Amino acid sequence: MSAPAVTAPPLTLGGRWDRWWTKNQIKVLPYVFIAPFFILFAIFLAYPILEAFYLSFMRQKGTDAPQFIGLLNYTNMLGDPRYLRSLGNTTWFALGSVFVLSPLAFFLAIAVNSRLVPWPNVKSVYRLAFFVPLLTSAVVTSLMFGILYDYNSGFLNAILINLWGEGAKVGWIRDPNVALWSILVISVWQFTGLNSLYFLAGLQNIPKEMEEAAIIDGAGRWALLTKITLPLLRPVILFVIVQAINGAYHLFAQPYLLTAGGPSDATLTMTMYLYETGFSYFNLGYASAIGYSLVLIIVALAMAQLWLFGAFRED
Amino acid sequence: MRIEAAFSTRTVRSARVRRNRWLGIGVVNLLLIALVCVVALPFVMMVFGSLKPQNEIYSTSIRVLPSKWYPNNYEKLFGETMYVRWYLNTLGVALARTILSLFLCTLAGFAFAKYEFRFKKPLLIFVIATFTLPFQVVLVPLYKMTQALGWTNTYWVLVVPFAANAFIIFLARQYILAVPSELLEAARIDGAGELSIFLKIVVPILKPALAVMSILLFNMAWNDYLWPLIVLNDQKLFILNLALPALRGPYGNEYGTVLAGATLATLPVVAVFVFMQRQFIEGIMAGALKS
Numbered sequence: 001m002s003a004p005a006v007t008a009p010p011l012t013l014g015g016r017w018d019r020w021w022t023k024n025q026i027k028v029l030p031y032v033f034i035a036p037f038f039i040l041f042a043i044f045l046a047y048p049i050l051e052a053f054y055l056s057f058m059r060q061k062g063t064d065a066p067q068f069i070g071l072l073n074y075t076n077m078l079g080d081p082r083y084l085r086s087l088g089n090t091t092w093f094a095l096g097s098v099f100v101l102s103p104l105a106f107f108l109a110i111a112v113n114s115r116l117v118p119w120p121n122v123k124s125v126y127r128l129a130f131f132v133p134l135l136t137s138a139v140v141t142s143l144m145f146g147i148l149y150d151y152n153s154g155f156l157n158a159i160l161i162n163l164w165g166e167g168a169k170v171g172w173i174r175d176p177n178v179a180l181w182s183i184l185v186i187s188v189w190q191f192t193g194l195n196s197l198y199f200l201a202g203l204q205n206i207p208k209e210m211e212e213a214a215i216i217d218g219a220g221r222w223a224l225l226t227k228i229t230l231p232l233l234r235p236v237i238l239f240v241i242v243q244a245i246n247g248a249y250h251l252f253a254q255p256y257l258l259t260a261g262g263p264s265d266a267t268l269t270m271t272m273y274l275y276e277t278g279f280s281y282f283n284l285g286y287a288s289a290i291g292y293s294l295v296l297i298i299v300a301l302a303m304a305q306l307w308l309f310g311a312f313r314e315d
Numbered sequence: 316m317r318i319e320a321a322f323s324t325r326t327v328r329s330a331r332v333r334r335n336r337w338l339g340i341g342v343v344n345l346l347l348i349a350l351v352c353v354v355a356l357p358f359v360m361m362v363f364g365s366l367k368p369q370n371e372i373y374s375t376s377i378r379v380l381p382s383k384w385y386p387n388n389y390e391k392l393f394g395e396t397m398y399v400r401w402y403l404n405t406l407g408v409a410l411a412r413t414i415l416s417l418f419l420c421t422l423a424g425f426a427f428a429k430y431e432f433r434f435k436k437p438l439l440i441f442v443i444a445t446f447t448l449p450f451q452v453v454l455v456p457l458y459k460m461t462q463a464l465g466w467t468n469t470y471w472v473l474v475v476p477f478a479a480n481a482f483i484i485f486l487a488r489q490y491i492l493a494v495p496s497e498l499l500e501a502a503r504i505d506g507a508g509e510l511s512i513f514l515k516i517v518v519p520i521l522k523p524a525l526a527v528m529s530i531l532l533f534n535m536a537w538n539d540y541l542w543p544l545i546v547l548n549d550q551k552l553f554i555l556n557l558a559l560p561a562l563r564g565p566y567g568n569e570y571g572t573v574l575a576g577a578t579l580a581t582l583p584v585v586a587v588f589v590f591m592q593r594q595f596i597e598g599i600m601a602g603a604l605k606s
Contacts, residue, residue, distance in 0.1 A: 291452035
């Protein structure tokens, strides 16, 4: 292949390097390309994930030396009423998102996609209007709803007072029975548009011929929905549900800013409890264990998703 | 339309069907318009509230518009707070993080999409596996680390730790996989080096995807709250998400400046959205695929 050595010019160091480089760059460069990413990744993600796991078996308060305590953090969690409360609230919130937010997004998508909105321009105006809340950060969203939810003179109670008098006031964020709902409403406001976009994308993927064939076969509107549309949308539905649950486990800014987890822990979420444990009480070992309990839940969820999607692939 | 035809040719009741249809159109659109109003309400209250005096923001009379335009909240925001600085902090941090991430992730994504090398598969699987993890789990170790590095209350702490984004590298790889390898091969035969192949061929083709990923990254940085809350307490370094709640004052009721600040923080994003809807929606849809 290569030229005979006798006819080649004498190799300088640079020349040898150049030749080696031309021959081997394709093998070396990929590592050079991934190096910057993996250096940061290893330092700021992979290592902390491992350290958190290690810390979750330690008692560490503030800057004290960590002390191995086995599974004690985890067993303590099971007997910690505030942890259980936060788990319950988060689960409630996840279920609320699944059963309120997702169906609402679904019907919104059906309505916007249907022949009952016959003008394409109007369709896109609706889509965009429902999407805009997503552009506000969780912090701005919480602040906006703060002026609506205020007890003495917020906008919602102003309406109630004018309609039914002082007695009709609702403690939107100060009544333990209502506060969680009020926070759910914020999520519904913010994410319904996005989720209905997912559904719309799914609906537009359903071949028109299928619906038409069903109608010609005499299927009513209800049968069309339950026998054709819903089964074909199953992957999207699953995806939206998993998203809703995921969102619940990340919920932080809204309860933190509006209710500080109160009243009497009625809106304490897992992320909030982790934050409090780690960064107000500096109970670092316990906070890491709470973090890993979140990991457990989310990994279980991902497995369930895989299993369900796998199951769907067969039919 | 064809469905319509199937109905009307089959029945003699087509006139009634059509009338019912118009009734349906009316009802559904009214409902949808009502919903749009509900969605708009918090925005409207924020924008008009920023132009109201305190006693009108909190008032038991139902009033959306201010009784007279009241610019003092904005004067106070610019005169008595570090709002401009906070705004620039937020923009700077978000831009720095976006550019750094984009560079790291597309370069590595390129390697994963277009080269063969040892440990490629396990490395990729490892990276992808981490993006299913909730980031809350790394907060404690990351906090300890930044303290050890002396990074608390610096801009570094907001930019560097989350720059190696596992989801974006995955996305970048997907986009680059779609770039035809023949193009790269042709350039190679013409004697182009690998880095110039990346910069002169892949990056230009990738422009639309880069726009999508930038929006996604910028959005993540712009919305960041929990991490800055943990690592920043110097007001000079605050980003908007930390500064806006702090503007509420010690009793949490000075809402005029808060609303002015929130309005100015939100409107540009909405404006950019109106101009770049397609990339925005694609980006955010892709972002939410992170499940």
